[in-house]
Amino acid sequence: MKSFLQQNVSQDSLITLFSQAPVAMSLLIGDDFTIHSANPQILELWGKDDTVIGKSLFEVLPEIQSQGFVEILHSVYRNGEIFKGNKWPVFLEKYGVSEEHFFNFIYAPVYNDDRGIIGVSIVATEITDQVISEKKLKDSEYRFESLIKKSDYSIAIYSTEELFIEFANEPMFKTWGKDASVIGMKLEDALPELEGQPFIGILKDIFRTGETYTAKEDRVELIVDGILQTFYYNFSYKPLKNPSGEVYAILNMAVNVTDIVMARKEVQESEKKLRDLADSMPQFVWTCDHNGQITYMNESWYRYTGFTENQDQTQLVKAMMRPETVGKVDQAWEESVRTSSPFVMEYELEDPKQKGNYRWFLGRAVPNFGENGEVKQWTGTFTDINEVKQLETQKDNFLGIASHELKTPLTSLKLYTQFIKTNLQKSGDYKNADVVKRMDGQIDRLTELINELLDVTKIQKGQIQLNESYFDFDQLVDEVVEEQQMTSRHKMVVSKLKVGEVFADRHRISQVMANLISNAIKYSPDADEVHISSSLEGGRAKFCVRDFGIGIPADKQSKVFDQYYRISESRAHTFPGLGLGLFISSEIIKRAGGEISVSSVEGEGSDFCSRIPKNKN
Numbered sequence: 001m002k003s004f005l006q007q008n009v010s011q012d013s014l015i016t017l018f019s020q021a022p023v024a025m026s027l028l029i030g031d032d033f034t035i036h037s038a039n040p041q042i043l044e045l046w047g048k049d050d051t052v053i054g055k056s057l058f059e060v061l062p063e064i065q066s067q068g069f070v071e072i073l074h075s076v077y078r079n080g081e082i083f084k085g086n087k088w089p090v091f092l093e094k095y096g097v098s099e100e101h102f103f104n105f106i107y108a109p110v111y112n113d114d115r116g117i118i119g120v121s122i123v124a125t126e127i128t129d130q131v132i133s134e135k136k137l138k139d140s141e142y143r144f145e146s147l148i149k150k151s152d153y154s155i156a157i158y159s160t161e162e163l164f165i166e167f168a169n170e171p172m173f174k175t176w177g178k179d180a181s182v183i184g185m186k187l188e189d190a191l192p193e194l195e196g197q198p199f200i201g202i203l204k205d206i207f208r209t210g211e212t213y214t215a216k217e218d219r220v221e222l223i224v225d226g227i228l229q230t231f232y233y234n235f236s237y238k239p240l241k242n243p244s245g246e247v248y249a250i251l252n253m254a255v256n257v258t259d260i261v262m263a264r265k266e267v268q269e270s271e272k273k274l275r276d277l278a279d280s281m282p283q284f285v286w287t288c289d290h291n292g293q294i295t296y297m298n299e300s301w302y303r304y305t306g307f308t309e310n311q312d313q314t315q316l317v318k319a320m321m322r323p324e325t326v327g328k329v330d331q332a333w334e335e336s337v338r339t340s341s342p343f344v345m346e347y348e349l350e351d352p353k354q355k356g357n358y359r360w361f362l363g364r365a366v367p368n369f370g371e372n373g374e375v376k377q378w379t380g381t382f383t384d385i386n387e388v389k390q391l392e393t394q395k396d397n398f399l400g401i402a403s404h405e406l407k408t409p410l411t412s413l414k415l416y417t418q419f420i421k422t423n424l425q426k427s428g429d430y431k432n433a434d435v436v437k438r439m440d441g442q443i444d445r446l447t448e449l450i451n452e453l454l455d456v457t458k459i460q461k462g463q464i465q466l467n468e469s470y471f472d473f474d475q476l477v478d479e480v481v482e483e484q485q486m487t488s489r490h491k492m493v494v495s496k497l498k499v500g501e502v503f504a505d506r507h508r509i510s511q512v513m514a515n516l517i518s519n520a521i522k523y524s525p526d527a528d529e530v531h532i533s534s535s536l537e538g539g540r541a542k543f544c545v546r547d548f549g550i551g552i553p554a555d556k557q558s559k560v561f562d563q564y565y566r567i568s569e570s571r572a573h574t575f576p577g578l579g580l581g582l583f584i585s586s587e588i589i590k591r592a593g594g595e596i597s598v599s600s601v602e603g604e605g606s607d608f609c610s611r612i613p614k615n616k617n
Contacts, residue, residue, distance in 0.1 A: 029119040033057040047094030083107040102131040154254040163187040177224035213237040232261040284382035320349040359386040466505040473499040480513040497535040503616040515581040516545040524549025544609040552600040561586040
């Protein structure tokens with residue numbers, strides 16, 4: 001070969017081949033490793049130019065002396081052993097900057113004709129970028145592995161179509177009810193209970209289709225703690241592909257949603273039971289969203305109306321109302337929505353079987369609140385109260401007729417009593433005259449009760465009239481207090497601020513004042529005083545009566561203005577009355593455009609206040 005090269009290949013050709021080789025090459029001569037030749041590629045690696053030719057390598061690259069190259073080169077030069085460096089790290093100072101580089105290289109001995117070693121040849125390739133990329137990839141893989149190990153999600157990787165378990169984190173082991181001993185096993189061997197379930201088939205299909213598979217709340221049977229149990233998971237099977245696009249593994253990520261699914265099923269079962277209960281009720285039960293759109297009606301409603309579920313029940317209910325009441329119902333409903341308070345109202349709905357005929361219903365609705373206090377929906381009922389309303393009408397008619405009929409004989413009794421009392425007094429029979437006087441007082445009391453019943457019937461029929469005119473409010477307070485003081489042992493402590501003239505029904509306002517004072521006296525039998533005050537408050541005449549009696553429980557204060565309501569305390573039977581005075585007073589004040597309120601502490605007394613506009617709007 002040597003003869004062939006000398007005879008057929010010129011020296012220039014060898015130099016050209018050497019200089020244009022795609023790898024870095026250099027020839028070092030002697031035990032001082034003088035650079036005999038170096039091609040451009042190795043000069044570029046060193047960061048030098050051809051002026052280094054003829055100099056010692058360690059003179060040109062002094063920084064490599066402490067990095068083990070002195071020993072390596074001497075070993076090659078003395079022992080004739082070839083040295084191969086793979087991904088060898090070297091710190092080189094190039095262009096004034098010291099940086100770490102990585103090389104694959106070969107140091108080989110160079111012989112003369114006598115087989116004596118005269119130098120060392122260098123063939124090198126810089127692979128710094130490759131090593132850095134591999135490090136980044138390895139770091140990335142490490143971070144990824146660390147991430148999925150710490151993940152709360154169940155994660156596993158299955159390799160090849162045989163579905164070998166290549167990786168699984170602790171949540172996945174917990175999901176399977178297994179430990180790390182399943183790593184390297186086939187999935188179907190590790191989890192034999194998957195036989196007959198679709199998952200193995202789906203995974204194997206992904207190797208063919210290369211498409212991701214996702215499932216939501218999918219059911220799976222797994223043996224956990226030695227028991228075959230049912231679980232529900234949201235999961236995905238994502239194919240992992242090589243640069244050629246071939247699937248080499250599948251990434252499985254899963255989230256256990258068993259508790260959520262079971263809780264929802266329990267809610268659904270509860271809702272079904274509630275709907276079954278609602279369907280069995282004679283009342284019409286419904287729900288609506290926070291905007292008032294009906295979302296459910298029970299079967300009783302559909303049987304009664306003949307409507308179907310696919311119709312807009314909200315509009316149908318409105319269409320059944322008397323047209324003149326729709327606005328009032330809407331106003332009351334909007335107020336309930338605004339305040340998130342229960343809705344209660346009586347109104348008429350047209351009988352679907354008798355057009356033009358209306359029946360009375362009691363509409364009720366209560367808000368259902370979410371976790372954050374927001375109204376999620378409303379639950380309501382329509383209760384047929386038509387017969388009750390008819391009975392109330394009959395009762396009111398009877399009370400009206402009876403009250404009118406009773407007034408005539410009472411008037412006569414009043415006259416007879418006064419006549420007898422006068423004659424007894426003239427004859428000197430004062431003892432019997434006093435008895436007749438007491439009888440006369442009872443007739444007055446009976447007359448008051450009859451007048452209350454008449455007022456109630458007028459209120460129910462909308463016949464109560466207010467004869468409004470201007471009058472001196474302060475003077476009326478004085479008159480009513482003086483009149484009440486004449487028949488009461490309680491001292492009436494009056495505190496007045498000037499109100500002046502008020503436009504209202506003087507007689508009816510006097511009636512309200514008298515009712516409030518007589519109530520205060522009645523319900524404070526152990527007290528000695530009743531406090532009365534009047535003032536002007538924001539353009540309204542205010543009248544208040546405070547007693548120091550039995551008081552009213554907090555849960556009953558909203559009912560004291562209801563018709564026939566009486567405080568149901570153990571002592572209530574000792575207080576006479578029909579429970580109409582406050583109801584009548586409330587209705588009078590409402591019709592005057594005002595309001596009436598109560599503030600009370602049980603056992604300490606009550607404070608009733610009425611407020612009416614001072615002037616006509």
